[in-house]
Amino acid sequence: MKYSLSPIGAITSPYKEKFGIPRQPGLVTAARATLTLLPPYNLPETVRGLEGFSHVWLIFVFHGTQAQGWKPTVRPPRLGGNARLGVFATRSTFRPNPIGLTVAELCGIQVSGSNITLELAGADLLDGTPILDIKPYLPYADALPQARAGFAPDAPLAPQPVVFSAQASQQCAQKQAQWQSDIRVLIEQILSQDPRPSYQHGQVVDRVYAMRLYDFDLRWHYTAAGIEVLELADLQPDT
Numbered sequence: 001m002k003y004s005l006s007p008i009g010a011i012t013s014p015y016k017e018k019f020g021i022p023r024q025p026g027l028v029t030a031a032r033a034t035l036t037l038l039p040p041y042n043l044p045e046t047v048r049g050l051e052g053f054s055h056v057w058l059i060f061v062f063h064g065t066q067a068q069g070w071k072p073t074v075r076p077p078r079l080g081g082n083a084r085l086g087v088f089a090t091r092s093t094f095r096p097n098p099i100g101l102t103v104a105e106l107c108g109i110q111v112s113g114s115n116i117t118l119e120l121a122g123a124d125l126l127d128g129t130p131i132l133d134i135k136p137y138l139p140y141a142d143a144l145p146q147a148r149a150g151f152a153p154d155a156p157l158a159p160q161p162v163v164f165s166a167q168a169s170q171q172c173a174q175k176q177a178q179w180q181s182d183i184r185v186l187i188e189q190i191l192s193q194d195p196r197p198s199y200q201h202g203q204v205v206d207r208v209y210a211m212r213l214y215d216f217d218l219r220w221h222y223t224a225a226g227i228e229v230l231e232l233a234d235l236q237p238d239t
């Protein structure tokens with residue numbers, strides 16, 4: 001049997017590429033995203049009562065990796081990329097149906113004519129992610145603190161301190177004014193997770209890493225003392 005699903009909304013997020021996105025929601029609380037409802041769902045009625053909830057579940061399409069298909073087993077980055085586990089034992093993006101699940105803080109709902117947007121914090125979603133459904137988060141039913149969690153019993157340790165070069169500090173201040181968002185804290189939270197695969201954690205490699213956030217390339221490197229943010233470089237026009 002086949003089912004046809006169409007998105008009810010789309011995400012605008014600072015994460016413009018996969019590399020560097022936290023591996024679960026809530027790890028980077030400073031990440032602000034907007035969910036815009038698509039026609040014919042962009043009616044004030046569809047979100048009536050949602051303002052009473054502090055958090056929402058979002059069901060989404062892994063649109064950035066969908067074309068790569070799936071395999072019965074995957075190597076979770078959490079396990080250093082060596083051990084293979086069943087796809088259904090992981091939260092891998094490479095699934096038979098490319099459907100993701102995330103929980104986000106609902107910071108506000110804006111209704112302006114047919115433009116209906118949800119302001120979200122803490123989501124782990126790529127810019128442009130299609131949203132299939134929104135459901136209110138119900139702590140009494142959805143929070144199970146005693147549950148066993150296999151190979152991921154706790155949040156990953158935030159391994160390293162993050163420092164900013166003088167140039168990066170100054171650029172953060174400019175970007176914060178431009179985007180009205182606490183970009184310095186966002187960068188600290190993202191990098192303290194160390195986006196590299198876990199087998200590389202703790203290694204000091206002589207190279208500069210980069211990820212796209214908002215309208216800039218964040219560049220950093222690893223030193224014996226931790227992670228140093230080098231610059232927030234404006235994107236070249238052809239990228």
Ligand code: SAH
Pocket residue numbers: 018019021022023024025061062063064065066091092093099100101102124125126128129130
């Ligand atoms: N919380 C989700 C996602 C877990 S996998 C779930 O459990 O289903 C986490 C990874 O999903 C992130 O590191 C990010 O790189 C990736 N991701 C986020 N949005 C995506 C998208 N639209 N397409 C493909 N990958 C995405």
